[in-house]
Amino acid sequence: MLQLRRCCLNKTPIDAKHINLIHARYTIWLCTCYGLFIFRVMAQLTQKFYNLPFLPPFEAWYSGALAYNWLLISQIIIIAIMGWVIMCFIKSSILPRYRLGVCLLTFGGIYFLAMLFRLIAGFTFAVNHSWLGAHIPAFFHIVLASFVLLIGHFNYKYANKKVPNER
DSSP states (O other): OOOOEEOTTTOOEEOHHHHHHHHHHHHHHHHHHHHHHHHHHHHHHHHHHSOOTTSOOGGGGOOSSSOHHHHHHHHHHHHHHHHHHHHHHHTTOOOOOHHHHHHHHHHHHHHHHHHHHHHHHHHTTTTTOTTTTOHHHHHHHHHHHHHHHHHHHHHHHHSOTTOTTOO
16 A cells, blocks of 8 residues: 655655655664664673673763662663664654654753763863763763654654644
């Protein structure tokens, strides 16, 4: 079945094949963020029980802002949500929504900039601060912010801005 939708940029119909290509492009970048985040969780977990010499020590992965057990639970929930979003992109079952895109771009942009500030501060004037000086967690928060920004960009760019019944 050929599905036709209107692209918000030029209001011309686009077919299902083009929609699948758009989803595939975003899926590649989302999977990159997903893989990096899974690596982060697994590396920290590995360092907790086995001190591998080629990985930074456990303390370098951990800012101490949250007890590790709660951190690990929250990371597993984040991984599950990210996996669900990626599966929706793979199935091309995500329909872009303009307002959602605006919200995700706003949140993701603030999150990204805050974590970029944290990373820069940790390398410059707050080297010895426990939270600001935690470089590895700051970098991976930037990865999570990028995931949010990608979803926001997809929703913002490809939504029909004049959909009256958008929820």
